[in-house]
Amino acid sequence: MSERTLVLVKPDGVSRGLVGEVISRIERKGLKLAALELRVVDRATAEQHYAEHDGKPFYNDLVEFITGGPLVAVVVEGARAISAFRQLAGGTDPVEKATPGTIRGDFGLEVQFNLVHGSDSPESAEREIKLWFPNL
Numbered sequence: 479m480s481e482r483t484l485v486l487v488k489p490d491g492v493s494r495g496l497v498g499e500v501i502s503r504i505e506r507k508g509l510k511l512a513a514l515e516l517r518v519v520d521r522a523t524a525e526q527h528y529a530e531h532d533g534k535p536f537y538n539d540l541v542e543f544i545t546g547g548p549l550v551a552v553v554v555e556g557a558r559a560i561s562a563f564r565q566l567a568g569g570t571d572p573v574e575k576a577t578p579g580t581i582r583g584d585f586g587l588e589v590q591f592n593l594v595h596g597s598d599s600p601e602s603a604e605r606e607i608k609l610w611f612p613n614l
């Protein structure tokens with residue numbers, strides 16, 4: 479059974495030239511691209527995307543960061559796509575939690591700049607895909 483997940487190559491990933499690397503890993507895993515767009519996200523969308531973190535100490539910086547430059551939004555599709563991409567991404571902290579071999583483990587150094595986002599559950603995926611690609 480196929481499912482969809484929302485992936486972002488965040489502004490740090492774009493500015494560091496890692497879009498191809500991330501997309502390549504997604505494709506090599508056997509997942510498919512269902513939608514893909516380079517865009518600068520407005521504050522309202524960013525706040526909705528990260529609504530679960532509203533009130534946390536890092537929330538404002540997170541919204542500033544994600545709106546601070548172009549990112550690549552992708553809908554990724556395939557069997558167990560949500561877990562499969564979270565596994566490719568690695569844990570949130572690129573040094574403490576993400577192992578080498580993962581995107582964050584290989585290319586990340588600081589938790590604020592961990593390169594990619596992936597939906598964490600079917601409910602999040604549905605909400606996020608509607609938010610980022612309302613016409614899909």
Ligand code: DAT
Nearest residue numbers: 536540569570589590591592594595596598
């Ligand atoms: P993930 O992106 O692995 O789903 P999350 O949803 O807990 O992680 O947090 C969203 C983003 O917020 C994360 O990718 C980076 C940032 N973040 C999380 N915890 C943080 C912290 N303690 N300090 C600074 N930024 C943090």
Ligand code: MG
Nearest residue numbers: 595596597598
């Ligand atoms: Mg998350």
